[in-house]
Amino acid sequence: MITVKPILRQVPRWQRELAHAIHDPAELLRALELDPALLPAARTAAKSFPLRVPLGFVARMRKGDPDDPLLRQVLPLAAEFEPVPGFVSDPVGDQAMQAAPGVLHKYQGRALLIVTGVCAVHCRYCFRREFPYAEVCADADSWQPALAYLASDTSIREVILSGGDPLALSDRRLGVLLAALDRIPHLKRLRIHSRLPVVLPERVDEVLLKLLAQIRLQSVLVIHANHPREMDEAVQAALMQLATAGVTLLNQSVLLRGVNDTAATLAELSEALFAARVMPYYLYLLDRVRGSAHFEVKDAKASAIMKKLRQQLPGYLVPRLVREQPGQPAKTPVW
Ligand SMILES: *Cc1c(COP(=O)(O)O)cnc(C)c1O
Numbered sequence: 317m318i319t320v321k322p323i324l325r326q327v328p329r330w331q332r333e334l335a336h337a338i339h340d341p342a343e344l345l346r347a348l349e350l351d352p353a354l355l356p357a358a359r360t361a362a363k364s365f366p367l368r369v370p371l372g373f374v375a376r377m378r379k380g381d382p383d384d385p386l387l388r389q390v391l392p393l394a395a396e397f398e399p400v401p402g403f404v405s406d407p408v409g410d411q412a413m414q415a416a417p418g419v420l421h422k423y424q425g426r427a428l429l430i431v432t433g434v435c436a437v438h439c440r441y442c443f444r445r446e447f448p449y450a451e452v453c454a455d456a457d458s459w460q461p462a463l464a465y466l467a468s469d470t471s472i473r474e475v476i477l478s479g480g481d482p483l484a485l486s487d488r489r490l491g492v493l494l495a496a497l498d499r500i501p502h503l504k505r506l507r508i509h510s511r512l513p514v515v516l517p518e519r520v521d522e523v524l525l526k527l528l529a530q531i532r533l534q535s536v537l538v539i540h541a542n543h544p545r546e547m548d549e550a551v552q553a554a555l556m557q558l559a560t561a562g563v564t565l566l567n568q569s570v571l572l573r574g575v576n577d578t579a580a581t582l583a584e585l586s587e588a589l590f591a592a593r594v595m596p597y598y599l600y601l602l603d604r605v606r607g608s609a610h611f612e613v614k615d616a617k618a619s620a621i622m623k624k625l626r627q628q629l630p631g632y633l634v635p636r637l638v639r640e641q642p643g644q645p646a647k648t649p650v651w
């Protein structure tokens with residue numbers, strides 16, 4: 317008799333974990349023993365941008381604490397539907413910047429490829445929460461125009477895979493894409509912007525390590541962790557494997573009120589990152605996307621935090637505080 321077992325075994329573990337991510341606000345509140353009074357607002361806010369969080373990330377949250385810094389990043393709140401002047405749907409002006417379908421070419425020598433709209437986690441502060449992925453994504457069947465653009469512009473030395481989360485692509489699709497990029501002679505570096513190694517470290521498996529080891533391009537992986545408690549043992553082990561495989565590891569964070577807006581928290585994050593061979597890269601001021609105003613840290617406070625951080629850490633562990641400004645040729649440093 318034919319059973320489905322052998323087929324199930326072929327689905328990588330990370331994809332099975334992803335399939336079990338929490339989508340239902342009631343389930344999240346139950347798992348964390350939180351007040352059901354939070355539910356109606358969570359349900360309403362989740363209608364415009366659904367809840368999504370892998371169980372392994374939920375396991376790093378404190379039970380019974382509605383202000384837990386990891387929970388705050390993912391729990392839909394009533395505050396999201398209060399309109400706040402200055403908070404808009406496309407704060408970084410990306411939708412107007414496409415050089416080819418799915419290609420953002422704003423900076424010299426680097427082009428960013430939006431390869432999927434899918435993420436393993438939905439971050440409430442994300443500036444892409446309103447991005448029209450369905451219209452924009454260079455998806456598997458239509459990567460051709462994006463690849464043709466990259467091949468035609470010899471000034472591009474680095475391709476950045478972004479999204480969504482590029483590591484949400486299946487190994488097969490990622491493999492096809494990497495092979496195609498590897499064949500473009502003027503490309504030197506492949507950069508991947510991904511939150512998966514942090515929220516779903518199972519993604520860093522033998523197959524992924526092999527894919528990255530096979531290519532000629534030098535690879536850089538920019539992870540996204542905001543709080544030291546995101547860096548548990550499984551995450552550290554996954555990152556160490558990537559580092560051992562020769563991947564350069566960087567981290568970017570967003571400065572978020574109630575999550576990481578103290579020098580002590582950021583110092584601890586830098587220490588935890590470095591212990592896993594990751595260098596702090598950027599600390600972003602919030603992009604003013606609709607629904608995220610309650611996360612904003614004012615410039616003056618951000619600068620004061622940075623001043624303290626510089627006193628507490630070696631210079632190489634201090635991330636660069638930057639803001640994304642439409643029309644600028646690079647991220648804008650903030651002091
Ligand atoms: C942020 C960004 C980059 C990368 O900038 P770096 O300063 O090199 O990290 C590249 N392209 C786009 C469109 C970006 O938004």
Ligand code: SF4
Binds near residue numbers: 434437439443480481
């Ligand atoms: S793009 Fe990054 S920050 Fe935005 S929801 Fe996805 S993982 Fe979170």
